[in-house]
Amino acid sequence: EAGVAQSPRYKIIEKRQSVAFWCNPISGHATLYWYQQILGQGPKLLIQFQNNGVVDDSQLPKDRFSAERLKGVDSTLKIQPAKLEDSAVYLCASSDNTFSSGRSTDTQYFGPGTRLTVL
Amino acid sequence: AQSVTQLGSHVSVSEGALVLLRCNYSSSVPPYLFWYVQYPNQGLQLLLKYTTGATLVKGINGFEAEFKKSETSFHLTKPSAHMSDAAEYFCAARGNQGGKLIFGQGTELSVKP
Numbered sequence: 001e002a003g004v005a006q007s008p009r010y011k012i013i014e015k016r017q018s019v020a021f022w023c024n025p026i027s028g029h030a031t032l033y034w035y036q037q038i039l040g041q042g043p044k045l046l047i048q049f050q051n052n053g054v055v056d057d058s059q060l061p062k063d064r065f066s067a068e069r070l071k072g073v074d075s076t077l078k079i080q081p082a083k084l085e086d087s088a089v090y091l092c093a094s095s096d097n098t099f100s101s102g103r104s105t106d107t108q109y110f111g112p113g114t115r116l117t118v119l
Numbered sequence: 120a121q122s123v124t125q126l127g128s129h130v131s132v133s134e135g136a137l138v139l140l141r142c143n144y145s146s147s148v149p150p151y152l153f154w155y156v157q158y159p160n161q162g163l164q165l166l167l168k169y170t171t172g173a174t175l176v177k178g179i180n181g182f183e184a185e186f187k188k189s190e191t192s193f194h195l196t197k198p199s200a201h202m203s204d205a206a207e208y209f210c211a212a213r214g215n216q217g218g219k220l221i222f223g224q225g226t227e228l229s230v231k232p
Contacts, residue, residue: 004162033219042209042222043163056219091162097217106217110155110162
């Protein structure tokens with residue numbers, strides 16, 4: 001089974017430029033997550049999709065970040081314009097959203113991430 | 120609000136020694152708990168998870184963790200460290216209805232020959 005794919009793996013841009021990241025989840029996984037991992041910290045959720053609908057985007061800086069998941073499969077995360085503090089690894093994860101006895105039993109599987117450096 | 124605290128940002132052990140990485144959670148309802156490992160320039164790989172049932176959970180690569188509700192802890196252990204265990208380890212929690220993972224700040228494990 002193929003894992004979560006992300007591209008590019010590395011990106012260097014100057015502040016105020018725009019950048020986009022792409023994620024292709026594991027086939028059949030309905031839920032897709034984007035996390036931001038700043039150096040020395042644990043990942044923090046930016047946005048969660050269920051199929052092509054947004055479930056949670058409360059931590060997404062909507063003035064500069066946007067994300068979409070057209071057709072409920074792959075997803076794109078965009079930053080425009082980028083700031084120095086956006087330097088981080090952007091991780092995409094997916095899960096199959098399975099339930100047992102009314103409780104979620106799913107596991108989130110992570111891609112390799114995109115390391116963004118903003119100069 | 121749910122939170123996860125990992126005690127010690129860096130842990131160093133000798134090869135063959137016991138590995139103990141500490142994780143405590145704060146939640147009004149016992150969450151589902153996970154340990155992930157991250158090797159340099161790679162994504163997160165699941166080591167093990169606790170959802171319900173047996174409180175001692177065995178994972179990959181010889182790791183195990185025990186859920187202790189009374190101590191709100193989920194510490195990760197391995198009896199004998201190997202050089203290949205050197206990596207960053209993250210403890211995470213989420214509710215039983217799915218959704219986002221809340222991560223600790225991570226613990227970097229170094230293994231000395």
